[in-house]
Amino acid sequence: MHATSLKYIGAALLFMVVSSIGPWAMGPIMAKGTVGGELYYSAIYFYLHFQYNGWFTFAVLGLLFWFLERNQIDFNRHWAMRAFWLLALACLLAYALSVLWTKPADWVYAIGYVSVAMQLAGLLYLAKVVRQVWAETVLLLKPWVRALVGMALFFFVLKLALQTASAFPYVADLAYKLRYFIIGYLHLSLLGFVSLFMLGFLLQQGLYRLGRYGGVGLALFLAGFFATELMLFGQGTLLWLGLTALPSFNWLMFWASVPMPLGLGLFFLGQRGLKVSRVRGGVMICMI
Numbered sequence: 001m002h003a004t005s006l007k008y009i010g011a012a013l014l015f016m017v018v019s020s021i022g023p024w025a026m027g028p029i030m031a032k033g034t035v036g037g038e039l040y041y042s043a044i045y046f047y048l049h050f051q052y053n054g055w056f057t058f059a060v061l062g063l064l065f066w067f068l069e070r071n072q073i074d075f076n077r078h079w080a081m082r083a084f085w086l087l088a089l090a091c092l093l094a095y096a097l098s099v100l101w102t103k104p105a106d107w108v109y110a111i112g113y114v115s116v117a118m119q120l121a122g123l124l125y126l127a128k129v130v131r132q133v134w135a136e137t138v139l140l141l142k143p144w145v146r147a148l149v150g151m152a153l154f155f156f157v158l159k160l161a162l163q164t165a166s167a168f169p170y171v172a173d174l175a176y177k178l179r180y181f182i183i184g185y186l187h188l189s190l191l192g193f194v195s196l197f198m199l200g201f202l203l204q205q206g207l208y209r210l211g212r213y214g215g216v217g218l219a220l221f222l223a224g225f226f227a228t229e230l231m232l233f234g235q236g237t238l239l240w241l242g243l244t245a246l247p248s249f250n251w252l253m254f255w256a257s258v259p260m261p262l263g264l265g266l267f268f269l270g271q272r273g274l275k276v277s278r279v280r281g282g283v284m285i286c287m288i
Helices: 003-019 021-031 038-070 077-102 106-138 143-165 169-177 179-204 214-240 249-257 259-269
Strands: 274-279 282-287
Touching: 003 021, 003 038, 003 077, 021 038, 038 077, 038 106, 038 143, 038 179, 077 106, 077 169, 106 143, 143 179, 143 214, 169 179, 179 214, 214 249, 214 259, 249 259
Parallel strands: none
Antiparallel strands: 274 282
16 A cells, blocks of 8 residues: 555665765774865765755655555556656765765766756656646645645755756856855755655644644744745855855844744644544544
């Protein structure tokens, strides 16, 4: 019943294990006194790549297909598996995109271009699956969940678009020199794609509830997310164009970030008294 979703989740767990090679490699690299060198940052990017583009991405997609299978929503499994293999192989090859800033040999660029083509093909098959089931699926989703999942899918497409742009040497070098773009990309992937989808999934499954102030909390969280993304990419763009950088940027980022923990605090206040108990065939939520 859950054959497709289990494949995605299995790949996610595998990529999580693979990503650990990066931190394990840091010991020998630091012992050699090469902190701050190309090998040092390549190990960091190895970890981040397989965490964000492997573990996180495939786990979210696995939950998406689990939901479809759980609710017996018919989708084209052939398209879903084509997307799986294209995205999984592309994830392995796409690490080449993370080291283009080192100006490697031409064959590394070629691997990066192939990974981008495979990712776009995988995205096309995923889009076909989502389009096929969207009308039926959206009827099952709660109002807030529709918005959260819709935004998450949008940021997933945007994430792949930015990763595609990094295949161009100029963009790869620019991202390395201006770390604001890298931080903005990571925040977009984790907060915009993964976190929003997970919040929507937990709300839909009844494991979380909005509560009295939940809607306000989510609105504050989204406001903080959009504000910090705007500032990160905005600061990077100003420096790229040679214009005056935003003054007191760290303080501005701090105040722009404040709505996120406040919003999550209001959201989690609504979870007080939420008791989860197991029943046959699913989860029963009791309010106490």
